[in-house]
Amino acid sequence: MVVRELFFAIAAAFLIAVIVAPLFIPVLRRLKFGQTIREEGPQGHQKKAGTPTMGGIIILLAFTITVLQFAEKTPEIFLLLFITLGYGLIGFLDDFIKISLKRNLGLTAKQKLLGQLIIGAVFYYGYIKSGYDTVISIPLIDWHLDLGWFYFPLVMLMMLYFSNAVNLTDGLDGLLAGTGAIAFSAYAVIAWMLSQMDIAIFSAAVVGAVLGFLVYNAHPARVFMGDTGSLALGGALIGIALLTKTEILVILIGGVFVMEALSVIIQVISFKTRKKRVFRMSPLHHHYELGGWSEWRVVVTFWVAGLICAGLGVYIGVLN
Numbered sequence: 013m014v015v016r017e018l019f020f021a022i023a024a025a026f027l028i029a030v031i032v033a034p035l036f037i038p039v040l041r042r043l044k045f046g047q048t049i050r051e052e053g054p055q056g057h058q059k060k061a062g063t064p065t066m067g068g069i070i071i072l073l074a075f076t077i078t079v080l081q082f083a084e085k086t087p088e089i090f091l092l093l094f095i096t097l098g099y100g101l102i103g104f105l106d107d108f109i110k111i112s113l114k115r116n117l118g119l120t121a122k123q124k125l126l127g128q129l130i131i132g133a134v135f136y137y138g139y140i141k142s143g144y145d146t147v148i149s150i151p152l153i154d155w156h157l158d159l160g161w162f163y164f165p166l167v168m169l170m171m172l173y174f175s176n177a178v179n180l181t182d183g184l185d186g187l188l189a190g191t192g193a194i195a196f197s198a199y200a201v202i203a204w205m206l207s208q209m210d211i212a213i214f215s216a217a218v219v220g221a222v223l224g225f226l227v228y229n230a231h232p233a234r235v236f237m238g239d240t241g242s243l244a245l246g247g248a249l250i251g252i253a254l255l256t257k258t259e260i261l262v263i264l265i266g267g268v269f270v271m272e273a274l275s276v277i278i279q280v281i282s283f284k285t286r287k288k289r290v291f292r293m294s295p296l297h298h299h300y301e302l303g304g305w306s307e308w309r310v311v312v313t314f315w316v317a318g319l320i321c322a323g324l325g326v327y328i329g330v331l332n
Contacts, residue, residue, distance in 0.1 A: 015204075017082060017209075017213060018200060018204065018212060018213065018216040019216075020082060021078055021079075021082045021083075021213045021216040021217045021220060022216045022217070022219050022220035022223075023220060024077075024078045024081065024082065024217075024220065025074045025075050025077075025078040025216075025217045025218070025219070025220030025221040025224065026074075026220035026221070026223050026224040027220075027224065028073070028074040028077055028078065028221070028224065029070050029071065029073075029074040029220070029221050029222075029223075029224025029225050029227075030224045030227055032070050032073060032074065033067070033070050033224070033225065033227070033228045033235065034228075036067070036069065036070055037064050037067070037228065037234060037235050040064035040065070040066060040067070040235065041064055044111075045064055045065060045066050045107075045111050063233060063234070063235065063236055064234070064235045064236070065107060065111070065235070065236040065237075065238040066104065066107045066108075066111075066236075066237075066238045066240050067225060067228070067229065067235035067236055067237045067238065067240075067241060068100060068103060068104075068107075068237040068238050068239070068240030068241020068242065068244060068245075069104070069240055069241075070221075070224075070225055070235075070237075070241075071218075071221045071222055071225050071237060071241045071244070071245070072096070072097065072100050072221075072240070072241070072244055074217075074220070074221035074224060074225075075214075075217040075218050075220070075221035076093065076097070078217040078220065078221070079092075079093065079213065079214050079217045082213050082217070083210045083213040083214055083217075084209075084210050086210045087138065087142045088142070088208070088210050088211055088214075088255050089210050089211075089214060090138075091135055091138050091139060091142070091251065091255065092211070092214050092248060092251045092252065092255070094131070094134070094135060094138070095131060095132070095135045095171075095247040095248065095250075095251040096244050096245075096247050096248040096251065097244065098131035098134075098135075098247065099128065099131060099175055099243040099244050099246060099247030099248075100240055100241070100243060100244030100247070102119070102124060102127040102128060102131070102239075102243055103179075103238065103239030103240040103241065103242065103243035103244060104239075104240045105118070105119060105127075106118035106119045106124060106239040106240075106243075107238040107239050107240050118239070125172070128171060128172055128175060129168060129172075131247070132167065132168050132171040132172075133168070135171075135251065136164060136167055136168075139167075139254060139255070144254075144255070144257075145158070146158055146159050146160055146161075146162075146163035146164075147159070147257075148163075148166075148257075148259050148260060149257060149258075149259075149260070150260060151260055151261050151264075151328045151329065152328060166259075167254065170250055170253075170254075170259065170262075171247070171250050173273060174246050174249055174250040174253075174262070174266060174269060175243050175246030175247050175250065176246065176273060177246065177266070177269040177270060177272055177273035178192070178242050178243070178245050178246030178249060178266075178269050179239060179242040179243055179246060180269075180272045180273055180276060180295045181242070181268065181269050181272045181295065181297070182236070182237060182238075182241070182242040183295060183297055183298065184231075184297055184301075184307050184310060184311050185229060185230060185231035185232060185233040185307060185311065186226055186229050186230040186231055186233065186311050187297060187310070187311045187314055187315075188237065188241075188242055188245070189222045189223070189225055189226040189229050189230075189237070190226060190311065190314075190315045190318070191268045191269070191314060191315060191318040192218070192222045192245050192249075193219050193222045193223050193226070194315065194318040194319050194322045195249060195265055195266050195268075195269075195318065195322055196215045196216075196218040196219045196222070196248075196249070196252075197215070197219050197322065198265050198322035198323075198325050198326050199211075199212075199215040199249075199252045199253075199256065199265065200212050200215035200216045200219060201326050201330065202256055202258065202325075202326060202329050202330055203215055203252070203256055205330040206256060206330075208255070208256060211252055211255055211256060214248075214252070215252060218245070218248055222245070225237065225241070231307055231308050231311065246269075249262065249266060249269075250262065253265075258329055261325055261328065261329045262325075264321055264324055264325045264328070265321060265322050265325035265326075265329075266321070267317065267318070267321030268314055268317055268318045268321065271296055272295040272296050272297065273295070275290075275291055275294045275295050275296035275299070276294045276295055278290050278291075278294075279291050279294040280294075297310050297311075297314060300313070
């Protein structure tokens with residue numbers, strides 16, 4: 013019965029996304045909500061200019077309807093909806109400003125940071141009020157550490173890192189949709205094994221929504237999710253990690269996202285201190301593109317890497 017509910021959630025969200033997308037994409041075209049491609053990016057991406065963006069709305073709509081239909085209305089569900097839709101709102105504002113001003117930069121870094129911190133702080137308040145503790149568990153060893161008030165800045169740092177890491181991964185057709193589906197599938201399994209069925213259904217709904225979106229986002233993409241979708245997925249990922257008490261394990265499950273963000277950090281530090289670049293271009297997927305890999309080859313390779321990370325995460329978190 014439980015497994016059937018998870019499959020129903022995946023199927024429902026998938027069908028909603030597949031049905032809504034062809035109705036919504038023409039609206040984005042009529043509104044001229046097209047993607048602006050940064051000039052310093054790979055030249056092959058310039059042909060993608062004008063492709064409808066803000067498709068993340070499709071994902072948010074599909075999984076929200078599914079969650080409200082299939083999941084029990086627990087505090088965890090409302091917390092996850094809050095952080096996901098809250099981060100999605102920040103992404104929406106960022107996308108809208110980019111489109112309205114016809115430039116590749118939307119909200120300022122400070123504005124985006126402030127919004128993420130406010131939503132994160134409200135989530136944390138609800139998290140503590142719901143009875144969750146400040147203990148972190150180290151995988152593979154039976155060691156638990158109560159961070160006390162240090163847990164709050166750790167949570168804020170993780171929220172900022174992972175929401176932006178997921179956002180940075182959204183740079184190639186189907187890359188984030190595929191790796192996102194894999195990571196959330198892992199969490200659907202973990203939450204199910206931990207008997208947190210509301211979180212399992214939430215994760216399954218996200219899987220279905222991003223897979224439905226992938227039908228239209230796979231190369232050559234007919235729509236991009238934009239920051240509306242990528243920031244929302246980042247918020248959902250870290251929210252699930254906190255509620256399943258897998259704060260450390262999410263680093264492995266979201267290994268592709270971690271490496272994408274890390275490549276940007278390394279590149280910036282190296283260039284500012286040594287005036288040299290470690291990668292041809294960051295985030296990491298562009299490094300391989302400029303190395304001669306086709307876009308599809310990069311995407312599939314990253315999907316495989318994400319699958320390995322997710323599989324190891326499930327094994328360590330549940331089966332070991």
